[in-house]
Amino acid sequence: MRLSRVFFLLGFLGVPTAVVILFILVPAILTLIISFTGLDHRFRWEYVGLENYRKILIDPNIWIFVVNTAIFVVGTLVFNVGVGLFLALLSTHVAEPIGYLVRAVYLLPRVTPSVVFAFIMLWIFSPLDSGVLNSFLRNLGIEPIPWTTGYPWIFLFIVNGLVGCSLGMLIFTSAIKSIPQDYIVAARVDGASTLTIILRIVIPMIRGHIMFVTAYQTLSLITSFEYILLTLDGGPGYYTTEVWALAAFHRAFAQYALSSQYGYAAAMTAFLVASAAILTALYWRAFRIREMISQPKIEL
Amino acid sequence: MARPHGIVVNLVAIAIAAIGMAPFALLILLAFSKSPTSLEGFTLDNFAFLITGKLFTEARYSSIYPDIYVVTLNTLILALSVSGIVVLLSSMAGYVLSRYSVPGRGFMLGLILALHGIPVIILLIGLYFLLRSMGMINSLLGVTMAKAVLDLPLGVWVMKGFYDGVPWDIEIASIVDGAGRLRTWLRIMMPLIRPGIAALAVLEFISGWGEFLLIYTLIFSNTSWTLSMVIRGLIGEMGSVNLNLIAALSLYYFIPVLLFFIFTQKYLLRVSLGGVRG
Numbered sequence: 001m002r003l004s005r006v007f008f009l010l011g012f013l014g015v016p017t018a019v020v021i022l023f024i025l026v027p028a029i030l031t032l033i034i035s036f037t038g039l040d041h042r043f044r045w046e047y048v049g050l051e052n053y054r055k056i057l058i059d060p061n062i063w064i065f066v067v068n069t070a071i072f073v074v075g076t077l078v079f080n081v082g083v084g085l086f087l088a089l090l091s092t093h094v095a096e097p098i099g100y101l102v103r104a105v106y107l108l109p110r111v112t113p114s115v116v117f118a119f120i121m122l123w124i125f126s127p128l129d130s131g132v133l134n135s136f137l138r139n140l141g142i143e144p145i146p147w148t149t150g151y152p153w154i155f156l157f158i159v160n161g162l163v164g165c166s167l168g169m170l171i172f173t174s175a176i177k178s179i180p181q182d183y184i185v186a187a188r189v190d191g192a193s194t195l196t197i198i199l200r201i202v203i204p205m206i207r208g209h210i211m212f213v214t215a216y217q218t219l220s221l222i223t224s225f226e227y228i229l230l231t232l233d234g235g236p237g238y239y240t241t242e243v244w245a246l247a248a249f250h251r252a253f254a255q256y257a258l259s260s261q262y263g264y265a266a267a268m269t270a271f272l273v274a275s276a277a278i279l280t281a282l283y284w285r286a287f288r289i290r291e292m293i294s295q296p297k298i299e300l
Numbered sequence: 301m302a303r304p305h306g307i308v309v310n311l312v313a314i315a316i317a318a319i320g321m322a323p324f325a326l327l328i329l330l331a332f333s334k335s336p337t338s339l340e341g342f343t344l345d346n347f348a349f350l351i352t353g354k355l356f357t358e359a360r361y362s363s364i365y366p367d368i369y370v371v372t373l374n375t376l377i378l379a380l381s382v383s384g385i386v387v388l389l390s391s392m393a394g395y396v397l398s399r400y401s402v403p404g405r406g407f408m409l410g411l412i413l414a415l416h417g418i419p420v421i422i423l424l425i426g427l428y429f430l431l432r433s434m435g436m437i438n439s440l441l442g443v444t445m446a447k448a449v450l451d452l453p454l455g456v457w458v459m460k461g462f463y464d465g466v467p468w469d470i471e472i473a474s475i476v477d478g479a480g481r482l483r484t485w486l487r488i489m490m491p492l493i494r495p496g497i498a499a500l501a502v503l504e505f506i507s508g509w510g511e512f513l514l515i516y517t518l519i520f521s522n523t524s525w526t527l528s529m530v531i532r533g534l535i536g537e538m539g540s541v542n543l544n545l546i547a548a549l550s551l552y553y554f555i556p557v558l559l560f561f562i563f564t565q566k567y568l569l570r571v572s573l574g575g576v577r578g
Contacts, residue, residue, distance in 0.1 A: 016393040023449035027426030094313040105320035113510030116550040130337035223419030
């Protein structure tokens with residue numbers, strides 16, 4: 001290898017690698033190390049072994065977090081994949097400019113700053129009379145409905161689902177567009193209705209994509225908590241919508257620094273990420289992600 | 301499949317698009333509303349902060365909330381730095397990963413996908429202590445670096461995809477003519493993938509501009525706040541009192557994103573897909 005080539009590779013790969021190590025790998029390992037300590041607001045490092053993990057297992061609230069995480073992941077996932085599929089099917093069965101408009105509009109929540117989107121949704125679904133839906137109902141002479149306080153999960157499915165559904169929508173759209181027209185035309189000649197074609201040809205042919213989106217979003221939803229933090233923040237009431245990741249976040253970055261339990265929170269995080277990692281390994285096998293990484297054609 | 305299927309389906313699609321647009325239309329109406337809690341009339345008063353830089357005239361509030369232009373400058377610095385760092389480092393690493401068969405290349409590509417999916421929650425506590433020991437806690441620099449590096453795996457993956465799309469012939473011609481690899485990269489490859497660079501730059505600007513969680517966790521003093529923190533603070537403090545002011549500030553915060561989105565959505569669709577599909 002020539003010296004200039006070594007320098008070239010070191011510079012081009014070395015600098016990105018170095019920052020990734022410093023700002024991703026080191027923090028991740030630090031979190032893991034902290035999970036074996038009793039670190040709190042006093043910032044004293046004392047090794048406590050598996051004490052934090054033991055405390056998690058006997059925490060009376062732990063099942064609330066587990067159940068909440070399951071509800072959150074399943075509900076949002078159904079919304080994400082279902083609405084994503086619906087939008088993809090709808091936008092590919094209408095005039096192209098209209099289909100394009102639908103896709104562009106439903107991509108908006110993803111690029112909107114999270115605080116802004118959270119604010120709009122909180123206002124629309126506000127349980128107060130000033131909320132958009134409630135002032136609409138009041139004009140119709142109907143009793144206001146306590147949207148967020150009465151149906152917090154539905155509200156969270158809608159907020160997170162609107163942000164998340166565009167991924168499925170875009171992937172399904174390009175999958176549907178790549179289905180050979182012959183199949184559709186042949187089915188139509190045989191007298192199949194559009195609904196039959198969608199159910200018998202389109203959906204079976206994009207099954208792989210549906211599985212991929214389901215897998216990908218399951219994993220990201222398990223550790224997701226930003227929009228819950230920004231809207232209901234685990235409430236209303238006692239841990240009603242406190243998912244595992246949010247509980248860990250609250251333990252570490254509480255409103256009052258004095259109540260921060262970094263060690264315990266780090267252990268909760270490690271627990272969560274370990275379960276996500278096991279799931280990822282299973283998906284990796286099931287979906288053969290390795291095939292997406294092709295070798296370069298020639299080497300200069 | 302772009303066959304129009306009758307008027308009804310098209311009308312349904314338009315209605316669905318209208319529903320999707322409604323939240324944003326409502327935000328705009330509220331930002332110009334006279335009533336603090338409902339849609340009523342039209343006024344520019346909610347945007348008075350653009351002239352004075354102050355959200356409130358009362359002294360006790362204006363000490364809590366820093367000057368809006370300082371906050372905007374912070375937000376802008378963060379967004380531009382994140383965008384610059386990600387574009388520069390990903391166009392370097394993406395080039396090598398696309399063109400060289402370096403040892404461990406397959407492993408690196410797998411690692412990039414894994415890092416792309418790494419949850420922020422596992423990093424936050426570690427980052428807090430890392431930045432604290434480096435003296436970068438409570439500083440925009442620390443947040444900028446953390447944010448940029450978190451987005452880097454996606455950037456590398458996207459840039460690699462764009463380099464993969466450039467035929468080898470052009471590059472070989474340049475190297476045969478005696479230009480070195482560095483020169484070829486800078487003079488031949490970079491201009492060829494300019495659309496990719498522009499798309500990633502916009503995507504990362506939007507990503508940095510809208511960032512909330514890292515700032516919420518790693519910044520304590522309001523002089524280093526960004527717009528997301530100010531809006532979050534307003535929602536918490538007077539979420540049901542001063543809705544039209546929050547809406548005006550939200551709209552001000554949202555407009556750059558909206559403009560970028562309108563002008564570059566074609567590229568954005570491509571990049572956000574590339575991030576997960578390879």
